[in-house]
Amino acid sequence: MTTTHEADEDVRNRDIKIYVNGEIVHRDAAKVSVYDAGFMLGDGIWEGMRLYDGVWAFFDEHMDRFFNSCKAISLDVGMDVEGIRAAMRATQEANDMHADVHCRLMLTRGIKDKPFQHPKLSTTGPTLVIIMEHSKPVDRLQTRGIRLASVPQVRGLPHSQDPKLNSHSKLNCIIACLQAEQAGADEALMLDPHGFVNTTNACNFFIVRRGEVWTSTGDYCMNGVTRQKVIDLCRANGIPVFEKNFSLYETYGADEAFLTGTFGAQTPVAEIDGKVIGSGERPITRRIQALYKEAIRAHVAALKG
Numbered sequence: 001m002t003t004t005h006e007a008d009e010d011v012r013n014r015d016i017k018i019y020v021n022g023e024i025v026h027r028d029a030a031k032v033s034v035y036d037a038g039f040m041l042g043d044g045i046w047e048g049m050r051l052y053d054g055v056w057a058f059f060d061e062h063m064d065r066f067f068n069s070c071k072a073i074s075l076d077v078g079m080d081v082e083g084i085r086a087a088m089r090a091t092q093e094a095n096d097m098h099a100d101v102h103c104r105l106m107l108t109r110g111i112k113d114k115p116f117q118h119p120k121l122s123t124t125g126p127t128l129v130i131i132m133e134h135s136k137p138v139d140r141l142q143t144r145g146i147r148l149a150s151v152p153q154v155r156g157l158p159h160s161q162d163p164k165l166n167s168h169s170k171l172n173c174i175i176a177c178l179q180a181e182q183a184g185a186d187e188a189l190m191l192d193p194h195g196f197v198n199t200t201n202a203c204n205f206f207i208v209r210r211g212e213v214w215t216s217t218g219d220y221c222m223n224g225v226t227r228q229k230v231i232d233l234c235r236a237n238g239i240p241v242f243e244k245n246f247s248l249y250e251t252y253g254a255d256e257a258f259l260t261g262t263f264g265a266q267t268p269v270a271e272i273d274g275k276v277i278g279s280g281e282r283p284i285t286r287r288i289q290a291l292y293k294e295a296i297r298a299h300v301a302a303l304k305g
């Protein structure tokens with residue numbers, strides 16, 4: 001079994017320092033209360049970001065999504081974007097980190113007076129935690145590709161729990177992931193409520209068919225920063241790209257398929273439901289990967305000045 005977020009073992013991660021509400025402490029000392037709304041109810045929002053050569057890639061886009069999500073659930077961040085940037089910089093410096101780092105920024109509604117649901121029971125203000133780990137995706141994600149299984153668990157409609165909320169509660173995705181694992185795959189391919197192919201449990205999903213790049217309409221999946229970058233790069237480089245409904249029928253018959261996410265950038269898909277995808281040559285995936293690498297390089301260079 002491989003997961004899409006598998007990184008090379010790095011012993012430095014045993015002694016990383018973690019930010020917990022303004023304190024930066026050794027990971028063994030980094031604790032939150034059992035009364036924390038994140039622990040008790042999954043009441044919180046998070047972001048995953050990556051450090052390339054001293055620059056947090058697409059920080060503005062991540063902050064836009066983060067603050068939008070917090071606003072949507074009336075979670076007061078307690079600081080502005082510059083406050084988050086300063087907290088991340090402090091964590092990065094405490095760990096002497098420069099590149100190949102993954103950050104999980106988490107904000108919950110904070111400690112509750114009583115072990116019940118009402119948001120007003122959180123009276124202490126939010127809990128902000130920043131975990132930064134040394135992280136290089138394992139090579140075999142690129143060479144072998146990932147195996148997906150379509151699963152019965154579907155993505156929800158936006159008026160139940162909007163899939164655009166990067167909430168601490170990931171049970172919908174976790175159930176899907178378990179179903180995929182039980183089917184012998186690495187990750188779940190999830191459908192939307194109408195039966196169209198939508199996303200995986202942890203990444204956005206693309207197929208390549210007859211020279212065209214297809215991804216879902218975006219209605220039931222995470223509004224992935226990497227997803228949008230890939231769409232923009234295709235448009236800027238003359239690769240036909242469509243956000244549209246398509247089914248497993250077209251997916252099984254695709255020439256290539258890949259996942260997108262901040263951690264793995266673009267991860268090739270080898271198999272879906274035991275059916276091998278394409279010839280394994282993946283020329284368009286490779287082209288998009290090269291374009292993305294170059295976009296990151298230019299972004300980093302522009303921000304470093």
Ligand SMILES: Cc1ncc(COP(=O)(O)O)c(C=O)c1O
Nearest residue numbers: 202203204222224225226261262
């Ligand atoms: C369910 C899901 N899909 C896709 C993504 C990828 O989004 P991004 O490209 O912004 O990392 C994430 C990451 O948070 C996710 O949780």
